[in-house]
Amino acid sequence: MKRAFFLLLCILVSAYSCKKTETPAPEKTTVVFKHGKIAGDPALFQELLDEFERQNPDIDLRDEALPASTDEQHQFYVINLEGKGPEFDVLSMDVIWVPEFARAGWLRDLSHLVPEPQREEFFPGPMQAVTYREKLWAVPWYIDAGLLYYRKDLLEKHGFEPPRTWAELISISKAITAKEPDTYGFIWQGKQYEGLVCNVLEYMWSNRGNVLREGRPVLASPENIEALGFMRDLIVRHKVTPELVTTAIEEPTRHIFGNGNAVFLRNWPYAWNIFEKEGSAIKGKVGVSVLPAFEGGEHAATLGGWQLGINRYSRNPEAAERLVRFLTSPSAQKTLALTIGYKPTRKSLYEDRELRAEQPFIAGLYDVFMHARPRPVSPYYMMMTQAMQPEFSAAISGMKTPEEALRDAQKELKRIMETAE
């Protein structure tokens, strides 16, 4: 017993002294980088971070991953930033958090990092999402947006072009499903969750509707009512969408389309690699395009993706800025695209020869990302979405008429904005 204790003590002492000798020389600045779990091989990501340290020998970079759940990441940031904690310098933010954090005064103004003329180099959607009260609070890191997957082979076989309007999508779906057994027309995500809001906004925007106008809620507009009603009609009137979408999130719809049981699918870019994998039932048979629009409306895609910002309470903002600059640079974005498939926020990379040769799919995404729009850029967004989700769900599953649902959601949005002030 005594000996075991002595041994333990020895280990502790040696571990402690070990740690001591390993601390970097005092002139090194430490930068702590917090981000969600990396989707893909973390070793490849580490290589990029090592490259940063080689280029900046005076910086000791500590990379600390948070859990994969976005809710948990949001909580972590809010609790630590509210406590004015300097424990991390650079943080990666979901596209919907930036205005919330900026309004709270938790981020450093990064307007000077991307001066006016250079902002053109990024897609407009993410730029809009990181701008709040005319200042830049983060730099877009990688991008995501909703898009339309279609069965190239089936469309060719029956002599159709990819649809540009919702009406075309319906007629193509009807024509093809009439001849192909066990095939659904068009599937998307309709469960009561954040993804439903992403889906609904795409219809509203492509019908010239919106959630906010000049900061005020305008949810119950005729355009929005028509758009939401149209989604319900896809299921009950046109019968091109199966009832099952009312409980579906991304993965179940990805499975159905991936098994070859649907002509059209709305999903995010991540699904492409799975469809093109060896052994996939639809390998080589898939095309992508921007989502259709209503007659006279503009194509729209809901923007996702992550942005890099700097903690207002960071003790080393200068070193942190260097990391943000490095990670959002064309070369780092290209590496990330090649290694873990993060889609660049810089437009020029979609012309990059090497990237296009490696991932032919990326060329088709340019048009999608150009049409990507951020969800309402508002510090109240997290509360707004909680009010919208149940109402959208009620309309989609036929429990309320679109008018009722949107009027009720509108009332709730007004209440939120009045009481939050």
Place this chain on the structure above:
Amino acid sequence: MRKEASARFVAPSLLLMCLVTVYPVFYVLWLSLHRKHLTFGIEKFLGVENYIALAGDARFWNALKNTAYFTATSVSLELALGLGIALLMNRAFKLKGLMRAVVLIPWAVPTVVSARMWEWLYNTDFGILNYLLGTKVNWLGSTFWAMNAAVFMDVWKTTPFVAIILMAGLQTIPGELYQAARVDGAGPWAVFKNITLPLLKPVILVVLIFRTLDAFRVFDAIYVLTGGGPAQSTETLSIYAYKVLFQTLQFGYGSAISVMVFLLVGAISVFYIRLLSRGMR
């Protein structure tokens, strides 16, 4: 002197209890009297305003209704089924030990895992349930079926727990009583009604306390299965509290909901404990 010593012995655990339960409970009570919103830097004393808002909050009443429905149906089904299984398992038969172990499997599976599993079983397209029934019902997509699907999942998962506890209770009933009853010429129903049920009553009440409180606070199972949808038809009080507290970070209002859950759970416990102590006498 001895009293003093025992007080000293109890003191550390008492202090610990205060730190981990009493303090948080009072802190939540205190929070519920405020408007506190981290991202907006708001912290304002409101008094009972949050509770007044709750009274007029349709979403709160809907969640309360859903919670009550879930609790009542799942607990009564689990008790009825669990009692039946316990009576069956209490008989002597081959492989009795194995049977008891196998029955516990659903209970042993982590809730989140079984909820994900059931989500796929209920899937309209690939789900085995529709396959077996030859139907194409959108179980989790209809306001009627979604809640009942959640109840069914809970019954599947928790009946074994109820059965095992009740079986333990059955084994404490002396065999002589049954022999005596049989000698007196009592039929099986009379034996059940006059011997098994009264002697099992304390155990049944214990099971009811556990199950009712658990069911009333249900969160993970339903959150994973439906997320509270469609159209709020499966949103329970705990899910509502979670969304307000941790997704929109309105700590004051969220705490008020939590306090309501706490009070209701407290009331249920008091009701059962009264019943139990009356049963003991």
